[in-house]
Amino acid sequence: MEIIAEYGHILLILACCFGLFMAWGVGANDVANAMGTSVGSKALTIKQAIIIAMIFEFLGAYLAGGAVTSTIRQGIVDPILLEDSPELLVYGMLAALLAAGTWLLIASILGWPVSTTHSIVGAIVGFAAVGISVDAVAWGKVASIVASWVVSPLLAGTIAFWIFRSVQYLILNTDDPFTQAKRYIPFYIFVVGFLISMVTFVKGLKHVIKGSSWELSFLQSALISAVIGLLLAFLGTYFLTRIKRNETEESAHRFASVEKMFAVLMIFTACAMAFAHGSNDVANAVGPMAAVISVVQTSSVSATSAMPSWILLLGALGIVIGLATYGFKVMATIGRKITELTPSRGFAAEMSAAATVVLASATGLPVSTTHTLVGAVLGVGLARGIGALNLRVVGSIFMSWVITLPAGAGLSIVFFFFFKGVFG
Amino acid sequence: MALGSAFSNLFGRSPIKPMQEHMAVAVKAAEKLVDFFEAVTNDDWETAETIQRLIKDYENQADDLKKQLRLQLPKSLFLPVPRTDLLELLGTQDRIANRAKDIAGIMLGRRMRIPEPLHQQILAFVDSAVKTSHQALIAINELEELLESGFGGRELALVENMIEKLDQYERHNDDLEVTIRATLFRLEADFPPVDVMFLYRVIDWIGDLANRAQSVGSRLQVLLAR
Numbered sequence: 001m002e003i004i005a006e007y008g009h010i011l012l013i014l015a016c017c018f019g020l021f022m023a024w025g026v027g028a029n030d031v032a033n034a035m036g037t038s039v040g041s042k043a044l045t046i047k048q049a050i051i052i053a054m055i056f057e058f059l060g061a062y063l064a065g066g067a068v069t070s071t072i073r074q075g076i077v078d079p080i081l082l083e084d085s086p087e088l089l090v091y092g093m094l095a096a097l098l099a100a101g102t103w104l105l106i107a108s109i110l111g112w113p114v115s116t117t118h119s120i121v122g123a124i125v126g127f128a129a130v131g132i133s134v135d136a137v138a139w140g141k142v143a144s145i146v147a148s149w150v151v152s153p154l155l156a157g158t159i160a161f162w163i164f165r166s167v168q169y170l171i172l173n174t175d176d177p178f179t180q181a182k183r184y185i186p187f188y189i190f191v192v193g194f195l196i197s198m199v200t201f202v203k204g205l206k207h208v209i210k211g212s213s214w215e216l217s218f219l220q221s222a223l224i225s226a227v228i229g230l231l232l233a234f235l236g237t238y239f240l241t242r243i244k245r246n247e248t249e250e251s252a253h254r255f256a257s258v259e260k261m262f263a264v265l266m267i268f269t270a271c272a273m274a275f276a277h278g279s280n281d282v283a284n285a286v287g288p289m290a291a292v293i294s295v296v297q298t299s300s301v302s303a304t305s306a307m308p309s310w311i312l313l314l315g316a317l318g319i320v321i322g323l324a325t326y327g328f329k330v331m332a333t334i335g336r337k338i339t340e341l342t343p344s345r346g347f348a349a350e351m352s353a354a355a356t357v358v359l360a361s362a363t364g365l366p367v368s369t370t371h372t373l374v375g376a377v378l379g380v381g382l383a384r385g386i387g388a389l390n391l392r393v394v395g396s397i398f399m400s401w402v403i404t405l406p407a408g409a410g411l412s413i414v415f416f417f418f419f420k421g422v423f424g
Numbered sequence: 425m426a427l428g429s430a431f432s433n434l435f436g437r438s439p440i441k442p443m444q445e446h447m448a449v450a451v452k453a454a455e456k457l458v459d460f461f462e463a464v465t466n467d468d469w470e471t472a473e474t475i476q477r478l479i480k481d482y483e484n485q486a487d488d489l490k491k492q493l494r495l496q497l498p499k500s501l502f503l504p505v506p507r508t509d510l511l512e513l514l515g516t517q518d519r520i521a522n523r524a525k526d527i528a529g530i531m532l533g534r535r536m537r538i539p540e541p542l543h544q545q546i547l548a549f550v551d552s553a554v555k556t557s558h559q560a561l562i563a564i565n566e567l568e569e570l571l572e573s574g575f576g577g578r579e580l581a582l583v584e585n586m587i588e589k590l591d592q593y594e595r596h597n598d599d600l601e602v603t604i605r606a607t608l609f610r611l612e613a614d615f616p617p618v619d620v621m622f623l624y625r626v627i628d629w630i631g632d633l634a635n636r637a638q639s640v641g642s643r644l645q646v647l648l649a650r
Contacts, residue, residue, distance in 0.1 A: 036431065040432075164574070165574075168573055168574045168577065169577075172572060172573040172577065173574075173576055173577020173578050173579065174577070174578060175578055253568065254569045254579075255572050255573075337432035337433075337435060338431075338432050338434075338435045340435050340437075341435065342572065344572065373431065374431060377435075381502055383574055384504035384571070384574045384575050385504065385571070386435070386438075386504065387437075387440050387504070387571060388435070388436030388438045388439060388501045388502070389434060389435065389501065389502040389503075390433055390436040390500065391501070391502050392433075392500045393433050393434045
């Protein structure tokens with residue numbers, strides 16, 4: 001107990017630094033994947049993508065990031081066992097942050113497809129199982145998290161497959177794709193808007209406005225979400241009416257004008273993607289940071305202690321900085337490489353990935369946005385929509401799992417004993 | 425960076441555009457035959473030689489594109505159409521350029537003169553064969569749109585119409601071949617037998633050019649069938 005009182009400020013500063021470093025990494029690397037699809041399909045310029053990412057990553061983290069943060073913070077390690085030695089949780093979470101950050105850095109240099117989520121979960125499980133005791137890990141929760149890593153790409157792929165099929169059926173394979181696109185695209189926009197608002201109202205907001213008596217019933221949430229969806233759909237319709245058919249472009253490529261309309265839809269799905277990403281991945285940085293801060297401030301590990309919302313803001317800030325300092329470069333590279341993904345294909349991938357990730361966020365499951373997106377793209381490919389997909393990447397992603405979990409855990413164990421040694 | 429590359433590496437280079445480029449070059453080789461026969465019937469062997477060289481260049485270019493495309497299609501690639509069908513189609517496309525090169529090559533090599541009464545007919549015949557291969561190119565150029573619509577619906581019907589038209593052109597070309605052979609049969613006694621034999625062979629090959637264009641259409645159809 002004296003350790004925390006004595007070194008409280010140092011520990012606090014360390015937590016913020018490591019947390020910011022982690023958030024920076026997420027912003028520099030991860031966000032680019034989420035937004036790269038929109039850039040690659042030329043629906044957005046890099047500048048527009050960055051502005052959208054900044055706004056919606058922030059909103060996602062702040063409005064809907066609470067559940068995943070709480071899972072990372074207190075769902076994986078059972079706090080009851082640490083009642084007598086709260087400093088162990090502090091060392092552990094610091095070690096986990098540092099381990100995951102280091103591992104991401106190493107993997108980035110080596111060019112491995114490593115997930116932030118997998119690194120941090122591996123690191124937390126590592127320090128808890130070895131540094132404290134095997135019983136300290138909530139294995140049931142860990143199992144459900146790991147299961148969600150398998151389920152989320154599969155789910156996203158399935159949704160993407162059917163979304164793209166519906167696009168083919170309703171729009172592309174009809175006699176007049178242009179008119180059909182104008183008719184049906186607002187519907188997709190509505191679904192995106194409705195889904196995101198619904199998750200935010202039902203699951204997200206309670207983490208932001210804790211304690212206040214202001215609460216919405218399920219029906220009220222649904223109504224408000226429907227209104228938001230409708231407003232967005234009207235906004236989309238307005239953009240769509242401004243798109244005119246371009247006969248000369250159509251003679252070269254029949255779907256040229258139709259694709260322009262899908263590009264409008266993609267602006268909305270890009271926002272949703274950034275929101276979803278913010279709601280899930282910010283927790284990787286913020287969760288451990290929140291755990292440290294609450295222990296230092298209250299000198300206890302009580303699971304019910306409230307999390308100050310400025311921590312979420314700090315995480316969101318880190319992401320935005322990462323995006324602005326390095327993420328735009330990665331985004332440009334990705335955008336150049338995936339031009340194959342036209343707006344009609346890209347939106348299907350983004351919409352399903354965003355939906356899957358947002359649902360995971362609502363359930364408090366930390367999933368990998370990138371892997372979910374890969375699953376979604378494969379889904380579009382299965383609907384015979386993409387020229388060529390390199391299946392080796394799927395193998396390398398699988399390999400990265402097998403390596404990342406023990407690597408994150410190992411590093412975290414080393415750092416844990418290091419901190420323990422330094423601070424006593 | 426790692427995560428970035430993993431995601432963007434997922435996207436292989438689509439074979440659709442290169443397929444279309446290859447077909448365009450192959451058809452260009454065939455299209456030059458029109459000028460070539462023009463020069464031959466005018467007894468202008470200098471021009472004929474320049475054109476023959478051009479045809480050979482196009483054929484080489486098509487070969488290079490073919491090889492590149494084959495290397496670019498490893499087994500690990502997940503394609504919207506079966507890989508083997510795609511490679512078959514590529515081979516069929518390539519044979520159009522080969523045939524065009526054969527025709528120009530043998531005619532230039534033997535300085536083959538075409539009997540005066542046959543001039544009009546043979547020019548029309550070549551024209552029709554080239555038109556057939558051009559129609560095949562039009563169908564191949566729909567591949568991108570086919571991919572976009574997932575190889576179904578309206579787009580599929582459209583391409584099937586194109587292939588139907590291609591078949592019609594080929595049948596018309598067959599009819600022309602029959603008449604031209606009949607004309608040559610009536611004349612053949614007046615010319616050296618060896619020359620006539622080779623003339624028959626050239627007529628055969630021009631007909632074959634259209635046949636090969638038609639098989640591109642058939643291969644495309646196989647590609648589309650589920």
